[in-house]
Each structure stands twice: as structure tokens, then as C-alpha cells.
Amino acid sequence: MDIRVGDVVKLKKQHPCGSYLWEVLRIGMDFRLKCEGCGHQIMIPRKQVEKNLRQLIRKEEEGKES
Structure with a gap:
């Protein structure tokens, strides 16, 4: 996968607020995502x-x- 910091990802399940979109803040073994x-x-x-x-x-x- 070629995901970079600043990209927006759409995930399978939605967040309780109703959004499917997450901004990538950090990449490594774990990702930090912001709804x-x-x-x-x-x-x-x-x-x-x-x-x-x-x-x-x-x-x-x-x-x-x-």
C-alpha cells in the first residue's frame, strides 16, 4: 500500500459520528487517523x-x- 501522511482513507465501517473518512496523521507499524x-x-x-x-x-x- 502506498498511503502517505495527509491522505484521506475511506474505511469499511463508519465512526459513531457517521463519517467514513479518516485523515492519515502518522504512518508506521500503527497509523494515527483523525476522523x-x-x-x-x-x-x-x-x-x-x-x-x-x-x-x-x-x-x-x-x-x-x-
């Missing part, structure tokens, strides 16, 4: 994120000119 709905942060194992991933939304690279 896009309420701002709650969780630490979750990499294997669990990869298993429950439904969609990966890339962060737009700002200020990059080609």
Missing part, C-alpha cells in the same frame, strides 16, 4: 487499516508547478 467528521484521533494497526480500506483519496500537492 473527518468530529476530529477524534485513533491509533490503529497497519494490517487493520489495509484490510478495511475501501478508497484512498490523495492529498493534492499544493504549489507544485510542472
